[in-house]
Amino acid sequence: MIERSVLLEKNKAFLNGNLLFEFSQPDNSAFLTALYKHLEINYPRFYKMDNMCKLGFLAAELLLHDSSAYTGYKKEDVAIILQNENSCLDTDLRYYETVAEIASPALFVYTLPNILIGELCIRFGFKGESIFFLNKKGETGEMFDYINHLLENDLAQTCLCGWVDYLDEQYKAVLLWVGKNRNGELFTLNTLDKLYNQ
Amino acid sequence: MHDLKVQIIAQLNLQDLTPEDIGDDQALFVEGLGLDSIDALELIVLLQQQYKIKLSNAEEGPKVFRSVRTMAEYITAHQPKA
Numbered sequence: 001m002i003e004r005s006v007l008l009e010k011n012k013a014f015l016n017g018n019l020l021f022e023f024s025q026p027d028n029s030a031f032l033t034a035l036y037k038h039l040e041i042n043y044p045r046f047y048k049m050d051n052m053c054k055l056g057f058l059a060a061e062l063l064l065h066d067s068s069a070y071t072g073y074k075k076e077d078v079a080i081i082l083q084n085e086n087s088c089l090d091t092d093l094r095y096y097e098t099v100a101e102i103a104s105p106a107l108f109v110y111t112l113p114n115i116l117i118g119e120l121c122i123r124f125g126f127k128g129e130s131i132f133f134l135n136k137k138g139e140t141g142e143m144f145d146y147i148n149h150l151l152e153n154d155l156a157q158t159c160l161c162g163w164v165d166y167l168d169e170q171y172k173a174v175l176l177w178v179g180k181n182r183n184g185e186l187f188t189l190n191t192l193d194k195l196y197n198q
Numbered sequence: 199m200h201d202l203k204v205q206i207i208a209q210l211n212l213q214d215l216t217p218e219d220i221g222d223d224q225a226l227f228v229e230g231l232g233l234d235s236i237d238a239l240e241l242i243v244l245l246q247q248q249y250k251i252k253l254s255n256a257e258e259g260p261k262v263f264r265s266v267r268t269m270a271e272y273i274t275a276h277q278p279k280a
Contacts, residue, residue, distance in 0.1 A: 044212070044213075044214050047211045047212070047213040047214070048210070048211050101247070102243050102246055102247060104240070104243065105236050105239035105240055105243065106210075106211070106236055106237075106239075106240050109236055
């Protein structure tokens with residue numbers, strides 16, 4: 001079952017379909033900092049993250065803000081399964097620009113998409129299975145099957161999963177909390193596609 | 199030292215801090231500002247970009263980067279003459 005969902009897109013933040021925050025300025029890159037301040041999070045490491053990690057981090061913060069979502073789950077039983085279509089290209093390009101002079105160590109550490117998973121594990125302490133799929137938009141089947149495989153075979157009891165994509169100030173995050181024992185919307189391929197395209 | 203603090207804040211993306219928040223003798227790593235190993239590499243880049251100083255001996259690192267004051271002293275002693 002999909003117990004919770006978050007959407008961050010076009011300077012708006014939704015939790016379970018309800019608008020929680022809207023940034024009125026046209027500057028896409030300032031949206032993430034504005035949302036961070038709005039949520040009153042005290043996590044200085046946020047400023048060191050690249051844009052994709054900031055996006056995924058904030059989506060997860062919204063999704064899990066009251067911690068009741070994962071109360072009762074062992075941290076070892078929480079999987080993180082993510083996907084996007086542009087990998088970490090936004091940071092790769094910025095890093096490549098620095099190589100001509102002095103390569104930036106701070107950018108280099110974000111030149112892998114699964115660094116976002118690491119950031120989420122550090123923040124929430126999750127220790128379960130994790131994988132980051134690179135798929136074209138609309139190709140949700142692979143991730144869907146993998147999540148079902150984990151849940152049906154007791155390899156995880158719940159999954160933090162979804163789409164986190166950021167390139168050239170265009171972004172979208174759809175994060176879901178999918179479990180097998182609680183109430184919510186049925187986790188099907190159709191539901192997943194509907195949430196991705198909302 | 200104020201300028202150096204401004205540069206450190208910019209280089210390390212310490213956006214929650216102002217130069218006034220960083221003491222001249224405050225430890226930069228672990229119990230002080232809590233910087234990590236990637237920050238150490240960024241401080242080496244800062245020395246090179248801003249002051250044309252290459253830290254040739256890695257073992258000097260902990261002494262040079264102990265505080266803003268020790269960094270400033272190292273820069274003063276090693277900055278190439280114009």
